[in-house]
Amino acid sequence: MYIFIVNPVSGNGKGLKIWKKVRKELDKRQVPYRSFFTKQAGHGTELAKQLAELYQEKITAIIAVGGDGTVHEIINGLSKYPRIPFSAISAGSGNDFARGFGLPRRPLPALNHILATSSSSLARYDMGVYHLGHKRKGKGYFINGIGVGFDGEVAKYTNQARYKKWLNTFKLGILAYVISALKLLFKYRTQEVIIRVDGQEYTFRDVWLVAICNIPYYGGGMKIIPQARPNDGLLNVCVVHQLKPWQVMLALGSVYLGWHTRLKAVKLIKGEMIQVSSEEPMTVHADGEIIGTSPILLTIEKRTRTIWR
């Protein structure tokens, strides 16, 4: 049995519209499935956990119908059930999960792909683990990536912005992140950041952002770490520092092509255990969802999450 967890409000209501199309196709093909709607923020995690406990072996796959936030919540709910296959039908504004895992981004091709996939094409991928705060109490998982600093602020601002909804209506949701970035560019205060990667300490001055990624993309198609692979057992770190706001603005465009990595101001590091700290706490997002502020410790669970792709 396939289980669909639908976020009806993702992509400003795109979730519901896409689900109706998907449901029609499932009924037409007489595919056995059950579907559940998320009722508020955080509900995706609860639903996934309860459904996994209840149905366990009977589940062919749990499929998110939503954006990266919905994927993030479900992945967290399934953290104790890594063998239950997971996939997604994109209905958000960013949809980086589909990009990073090579899934079709249009709903019916994505559904066809899922229904045509046999269990032999199931594969195991790395899961990122985060611990927030000095006491490392706030634990959670991420599948795409973590953003600390400027892009944490951008995610926070975008998730609250009215123009995100408006742009989603015109299928221009990814523009929302660019608009927020431009709005915050001249207000953001950079600071010194200490990053420890597998015991080695690096100090960076005037840091804009630290991205720690499992896949190349974030922020709706920005190729922030082109060489990130979700099954290499490593976390990829990208530090952007010592740039003037106008230089960040120029660099922003090049991130979609991954060309920013050629800049001296961009430092890439790989490792299994990453710590990020600074004097002033920095806003942190995980898969685009705001999870709190730094300091943050990140580790990796190698090839544990089964993805149906």
Ligand SMILES: Nc1ncnc2c1ncn2[C@@H]1O[C@H](COP(=O)(O)OP(=O)(O)OP(=O)(O)O)[C@@H](O)[C@H]1O
């Ligand atoms: N019924 C609901 N009412 C309000 N919010 C909800 C509901 N169900 C889920 N949510 C919240 O909706 C938020 C947005 O979901 P999601 O990220 O999937 O869509 P998006 O923001 O449009 O896409 P993306 O993250 O790809 O930009 C999530 O933070 C989730 O917690």
